[in-house]
Amino acid sequence: MSKDVEFVVRTIADTVLLNEAYFSELDGVVGDGDFGYSIARGFEKVLGEWDNIDRSLPGNFLKKISSLIISAVGGVSGTLWGTAFLRAGMVMGTKEAITQEDIVPMFRSAIEGIKKRGNSDLGDKTLLDALIPAVGALEKAINEGKTGSQILEEAAVVAREQAEATRPMLAKRGRAAYTGERSIGTLDAGAVAMAVLFEAVSQAWKD
Amino acid sequence: MSKDVEFVVRTIADTVLLNEAYFSELDGVVGDGDFGYSIARGFEKVLGEWDNIDRSLPGNFLKKISSLIISAVGGVSGTLWGTAFLRAGMVMGTKEAITQEDIVPMFRSAIEGIKKRGNSDLGDKTLLDALIPAVGALEKAINEGKTGSQILEEAAVVAREQAEATRPMLAKRGRAAYTGERSIGTLDAGAVAMAVLFEAVSQAWKD
Amino acid sequence: MKRFVNDPKDFVPEMLKGIALANPKTLKYIPEYNLIMRTDIPMDNKVSIMQGSGSGHEPAHVMTVGKGMLDAACPGNVFAAPPADFVYNTTKLESSPMGVLHLLNNYTGDTMSFEMGREMAEAEGIEVRTVTINDDVAVKDSLYTIGRRGVAGNFFVMKAVGAASEQGKNLAELEAIGNHVVANVRTMGMSLTGCTPPAKGSPIFTLAEDEMEMGIGIHGEPGRKRVKLAPANAIVDELFEAVSSDLPYKAGDEVALMINGMGGTPISELYILYAHAHELCEKKGLKIKRNYVGEYCTSLEMAGFSLTLLKLDPELEALLAAPAEIAIRVF
């Protein structure tokens, strides 16, 4: 299995744990303040099992990440993040290694899974508002033949811009939606998490 | 009936209501913070019934004050203050008017009643620690042939001094006693109330 | 915020352990799935009933497991829906030939976990039906949300289907009874304070000394508006108006009236609120046949309450009056 996928998942897990309190705080403004805690419990379980995870194939690895998250995290985040990793794993199927061409299809399938389970789309003030444009930037940079670290950096910049752009939006999904107009003027926690994760992976790739 | 007894009771009642919050606050330091509230409810009832109280004889008047307090105030304060007014009324019996000679015997009998019901005495850090010396001063001033307002002023000065002197004492009665050593360094609420009432009557007498 | 806690991450499991230790004969605890279940189920001749939802709403739902109410509850962390995995495994453990009824409070997270868990169970041939509870009138049904939230009205659903399942009613009948309760129950809540999830350690929101929040959820979600603190009766007036003007209540109806404490409000105050709500019912011509004053569905230590009306018919009234044996008596 390629080391890259392991490196990216590891960076995501470490970053989520580092940002647990920050993510919960963001969710506390108009949500219920559990986002950081929930998702951290998932990646904590991933790290706890880290050495035992089947690494024979990248697809199996990603599916195992998914099931660890689904067994540890409830509700929106457990289901959506679990779905995302499951979908990415399914795209890889039994391939031996991930190549640059696999990246965008994996992300696209993950996005489709989130949209379907979450009954949500661009403009609902969710993590999709950062994730979808970031994947668009990823695709563009890949097509332009940029280097790995350039690709990641461009995606991270877009993720951050679009996370900031959730501020004026009205939440239409998740617990924040119950507060109606009040959600206007606040950042979506999931979208900010996307920005933080893209930035972390981009930074780690350079180091 | 002499107007004086009515004037004194009225001044006490008004002063208690004015000091409700202050007395409760004092009781809150090591007691349970209800002294001002409790005793105010008693004198509030007295004032509510004021025009209907039988004034044919000072003894009847004082006994009626007692029963109004006992029906409105629970526990220590209801029982002790009710007992005090009952005892004072009993000393007057069927006398038509209160004279200067009646004052000390009325107070002494009230004090005996409080001691008995309260199983308490000088030095227990209660209202007795201000009341007993104040009545001593009253007696001395009367014997020295002082004027009414001189007599009251001297009693008030002693009541205040002795109320302040409860500060270093250890509470041995009432809810404050449960806190043991902690009561040292605090004023006894009942003793301070005695000082405030003696001062108020002394002041009102002059005006 | 101070509370009785060891490691905040152990908050839920330690609570569940306490419940099991306190009820050794009737309840068992399966730590893997945060699961509290009756020791005597599944039974061949009784549908099993379960509820998930987040923790922090106790006595709902882990303390209402017992004969005549729930057969199992598998809560998530504080204010977090249970993982789909818990829903699936609990459904499997309590699966009866007569089927399993899922009671679901209408929130996105819970819905997702229960849908996924149900699919996993159905794939193994277990028959499952779901009653979705959405009694909160504070949230306007709109395109933007998944609809009204499920709050304290869930108690009446649990009680009615729990009693009916003991009578041997089948899965379709229980689903119909549950939906009948949902159609007839309405709630609105408010709070004087926020609340602090143990793992978060700071309040989800704070209210000034002269403020209150109307239309609050049960997860510390802020409500619809923040207004000046008002006397108890004025607060009851507002909630009662919102609840009773929502269908289906009209003069002459027989009702159950519930004043549900949010966790930090003493029972003395709940009875003060009840007194006024009772009088408002009478003024509107609603006949109170059953009343409930206490804590049923809470938000940790939040000071606040909700007011629930349930329109009764004789069948429903009998189900509410049926005996139940649960860790905490709330009926």
Next chain:
Amino acid sequence: MKRFVNDPKDFVPEMLKGIALANPKTLKYIPEYNLIMRTDIPMDNKVSIMQGSGSGHEPAHVMTVGKGMLDAACPGNVFAAPPADFVYNTTKLESSPMGVLHLLNNYTGDTMSFEMGREMAEAEGIEVRTVTINDDVAVKDSLYTIGRRGVAGNFFVMKAVGAASEQGKNLAELEAIGNHVVANVRTMGMSLTGCTPPAKGSPIFTLAEDEMEMGIGIHGEPGRKRVKLAPANAIVDELFEAVSSDLPYKAGDEVALMINGMGGTPISELYILYAHAHELCEKKGLKIKRNYVGEYCTSLEMAGFSLTLLKLDPELEALLAAPAEIAIRVF
């Protein structure tokens, strides 16, 4: 401190009105004496049982009036003993040919009111006996105080004499049963916060975010010491040691264990505390035959709890298990 209140002076009467409205068949309310009493007493063949004490401890005692527990309760204002007048009139209203039993929590104020009220009733030929409850091990018996306070242990006294009176036991027998419970019950409490009497409007005392008060009373009286906040299990360790090392508990004894919430602590936390107390009992060889987790004797909205142990014998255990029908189910 914010609470649900109209005019603070109406706090107690409005609460009592709520209790009566919620229980129209079984209870009546006599405003003059703050009196909640059973509608079906006095009875010729049953001793009547009453308790006074201050308000603010709900459900004790106005919500535990009912068949099998108290026949009447006439509380004073919040944290204030009832006037002697209430005690006298309540005794008269419930006076039965078999006599009246007074249950008295050992405080100076309550003792004075009950003594005076009893004398007034006896003067009219009513037979009265008094059981004085003093289970609080936090207060050292000394020359300076009137002895230990009565706290949550009063629940067991009420329950035992209430059940025995329904069996037709006479006044002397009930007095003996009450005293037997008192001899075998011990409690200690602590708190994380103070509490605020409605009429006072400000907390009786305040604790910093990292402080707690051990050996607290139930009237917001400060306890014996203020110490640094500790984990839940360490707090239980300290209370359990104080309670269980006081006579009469020894290995092999059968006991009832109660974790009583003070009003502002959620039931989730009470079960966390119970879990550890249960394990300490087992370690010490005490066999838990009955357990009680919830609010029994509170201090308004105070966050805190008390731990009570009662040594059981088969007769006492049967009395605790007997049915009772009260406004709020606490057993």
